[in-house]
Amino acid sequence: MRITRRPGEPEQAAPQRPLAPAVAPRDLALIGWRILAGSSPGDAFGPARHKYGPLLRVPLTKLVLTTEADLAHAVTMNQRAAFSAEPAWTMALLPFFRKALLQREFGEHRNDRLLIQQALTPTRIAEYADRMGPRIRAAVLQCPVGDGVDLRVLFKRIAMRVALEVFVGGEFSDARVDQVGRWFDQVVHWNVVRAQKARVSLYRFLAAYLPGKRAVRSPDLMAHLCHATSHDGDPFTDSEIIHHMIFFLFAAHDTSTITMTNMAYYLAMDPDRQQRARAESLSAARVLDSRELRVSLGELDRIVRETLRLRPPVPSAFRTAVVDTDVGGHRIPKGTFMIVNMWGHHTDSEIWPDARRFDPDRFRIERRDDPEQRGVWMPFGGGVHKCIGMYFAQMEILTVFHALLRDFEWTIPPGYVLPTFENSLGSSRGFPATVRRRDPDAVCAPVTPAVPGEVRWGVAPNLMKRLHKSVSRSSSA
Ligand code: HEM
Structure with a gap:
């Protein structure tokens, strides 16, 4: 419609619909039950979204949750500076981190980011890939074989070593890597005493490096922070550097460990797909630089993407409204705690055909162009807090699996379900794999097209049947 107005006449604002409050459904608990009973978050929230709208408020609280992709963009892009990550993340998961990057906002965040x-430019990442590649391949060759192997232990050790050697600098013994890894496991532990003890240990461990880093400009993040200035123009204090490093090392290894564990799990459930990825790796050179990794390992790259769609290690982003604002036509009062659940729209069958299938081919170029899929894959978040380590993680994960697929094959006991909720930030578990070393001269068997596998969900898989029954009873009541 064309709007005509005389010169000098003030522009009339389009009539606006009054802002609605986020709805607080009384049956919200039922959604929780559905997820516990084996629904994906996308399936569980779909009916509620149709009934109540895109924003759901938890009754009697200031918690508002959305599984809507558009709203996830609006909140994380934060164009009106109405949301802050700091108080929300501190409450949600980071009480044991102090002034981490994710807990800084606006000018201060911009400076530190x-x-x-x-430390994460493409050139630096290429250098890390060259330096860490041989160490990663050597570590993969140590993979235990036999039944009941927990591959998470291997992935954790590799990711922890890479994070320490790249961002703190130097070389670390296996015992030291495992010790630091254990402290990080405990730093987000529900037992606050253990968590506090672990934080003190990490603090002391890193503090010991400070004098050396302040004296010499070595090419690592820690030395870089020692010689940089903070937002107010002063050098960072010892404590600021250590708090940055503790969160950074955690973010740099825990998410990658979880992703690699989940990938190994899906590939164990889908032997055809594993074989296809192996054939691709065997047809490429054993040693690939960071650019070649992405170009030569397309199948593996799609497997990473699909794993991150189905089980994002950071399933939600948390924000607090710092002023009264609105999102998607809904009023958001100051102080609202927003849970932007990317996992919900990642598993929404209205967006992703056959959303519960593990189907890496959905990321093939010809299918990725599907307009419905554009912009809805957000495992690394969005906006100013978007993951800073995205390309680093990609390089590391591809390097590990390129080596693993060439020399090992693995399966999983039939019917085993890796508990869905227990593989995200702060609570991650492995699974019992049967691992065999491959004969290096064996030719990869011809690959049949992979049949995408249905993903099984469940918090406690052995309780699934019982929970299903109780949910259908309460729904029909
Ligand atoms: C598969 C691996 C990874 C996933 C899925 C992941 C996911 C995320 C997500 C979703 C956020 C944003 C949270 C929010 O907006 O509330 C984030 C932030 C962050 N990530 Fe990652 N991450 C991964 C790997 C890494 C790695 C390898 C590093 C470091 C090398 C890293 C460092 C960070 C940092 C420092 C932030 C905070 C950024 C800021 O506040 O500006 N992450 N990550």
């Missing part, structure tokens, strides 16, 4: 970003 730009500094940290310098």
